[in-house]
Amino acid sequence: xxxxxxxxxxxxxxxxxxxxxxxxxxxxxxxxxxxxxxxxxxxxxxxxxxxxxxxxxxxxxxxxxxxxxxxxxxxxxxxxxxxxxxxxxxxxxxxxxxxxxxxxxxxxxxxxxxxxxxxxxxxxxxxxxxxxxxxxxxxxxxxxxxxxxxxxxxxxxxxxxxxxxxxxxxxxxxxxxxxxxxxxxxxxxxxxxxxxxxxxxxxxxxxxxxxxxxxxxxxxxxxxxxxxxxxxxxxxxxxxxxxxxxxxxxxxxxxxxxxxxxxxxxxxxxxxxxxxxxxxxxxxxxxxxxxxxxxxxxxxxxxxxxxxxxxxxxxxxxxxxxxxxxxxxxxxxxxxxx
Numbered sequence: 510x511x512x513x514x515x516x517x518x519x520x521x522x523x524x525x526x527x528x529x530x531x532x533x534x535x536x537x538x539x540x541x542x543x544x545x546x547x548x549x550x551x552x553x554x555x556x557x558x559x560x561x562x563x564x565x566x567x568x569x570x571x572x573x574x575x576x577x578x579x580x581x582x583x584x585x586x587x588x589x590x591x592x593x594x595x596x597x598x599x600x601x602x603x604x605x606x607x608x609x610x611x612x613x614x615x616x617x618x619x620x621x622x623x624x625x626x627x628x629x630x631x632x633x634x635x636x637x638x639x640x641x642x643x644x645x646x647x648x649x650x651x652x653x654x655x656x657x658x659x660x661x662x663x664x665x666x667x668x669x670x671x672x673x674x675x676x677x678x679x680x681x682x683x684x685x686x687x688x689x690x691x692x693x694x695x696x697x698x699x700x701x702x703x704x705x706x707x708x709x710x711x712x713x714x715x716x717x718x719x720x721x722x723x724x725x726x727x728x729x730x731x732x733x734x735x736x737x738x739x740x741x742x743x744x745x746x747x748x749x750x751x752x753x754x755x756x757x758x759x760x761x762x763x764x765x766x767x768x769x770x771x772x773x774x775x776x777x778x779x780x781x782x783x784x785x786x787x788x789x790x791x792x793x794x795x796x797x798x799x800x801x802x803x804x805x806x807x808x809x810x811x812x813x814x815x816x817x818x819x820x821x822x823x824x825x826x827x828x829x830x831x832x833x834x835x836x837x838x839x840x841x842x843x844x845x846x847x
Contacts (some may be wrong), residue, residue: 573598573631577659599655602638603648629745634658636741636787637734640779643786646733654734656702657709661738664694664710688714692723705734713738718773728776736776740783743769758845759789760815789815790845795822797844802827810835 576598637658641651665673668690674681674745686762695711712735715721717728728736749763759763763784770780790796796819804819816834821827834840 632745633741637738652706655704658738661713664690665692688722716774796842799841
């Protein structure tokens with residue numbers, strides 16, 4: 510791990526928590542609107558490219574990403590949207606998740622491997638369907654969440670690349686184009702998937718207090734699937750490195766979810782389930798601590814997923830030492846990799 514990689518600090522979260530202005534999503538990254546239209550400031554350090562691991566995690570991730578990338582590629586070429594492979598992959602995800610949820614949580618931490626839209630959609634699928642599993646939803650409901658999550662950003666194919674990838678200030682007109690992608694996705698999916706799946710694509714940027722887009726719908730007008738995908742979408746977006754801003758660490762992303770839910774943007778009850786059930790740092794994650802040690806996560810604290818139990822790897826003289834972060838409040842995680 511690169512100890513010099515940029516990271517957001519607690520001060521930024523405190524500022525965010527105290528903000529009274531609306532939180533918006535630009536380029537799949539949550540940022541503050543301050544009266545004009547901005548992306549986060551560009552950073553000097555580019556996103557790092559981790560190695561795709563061998564074994565079932567890497568194989569499933571690669572297979573799903575290739576299928577999703579193929580869908581995006583065909584759409585860009587003007588071909589008819591074909592989502593049969595996507596539906597089959599989501600069904601396979603659900604079957605495998607029943608046996609090894611931790612493996613899929615590790616898969617969702619694989620960042621910066623290929624084009625962002627496909628990777629982001631895949632990660633959102635993993636996180637949203639895991640949330641659905643924790644809610645005890647039926648297989649039919651989980652398939653709506655999974656397929657909807659896979660295709661939630663397909664409308665971005667209608668947004669010009671120079672707008673979608675712009676690292677600096679957005680004009681009002683460009684912001685309007687960004688905001689058009691949920692409705693564009695809804696229309697593109699007509700006759701291809703169910704209405705329930707189309708609504709996930711249309712409503713994933715709606716907010717429970719009516720402050721979202723494209724229609725300004727409120728909680729009672731939003732499907733459970735759309736509310737689940739919205740949470741996974743925000744979490745994965747802010748915990749992924751982009752060329753114009755560094756990622757939040759997993760526990761910082763969870764803090765941001767709490768800010769969003771207390772502001773009324775996200776479903777508070779669902780966020781609480783997400784925080785309790787989706788491990789910030791899955792077992793097997795390698796982390797760097799404020800004390801300088803490199804450690805591996807070996808167990809979770811169910812009620813406080815941001816504070817796992819870790820085993821020291823380095824320095825060698827302390828290798829094997831177990832630290833329960835919940836009872837060591839001065840020891841923090843400052844960096845993490847799958």
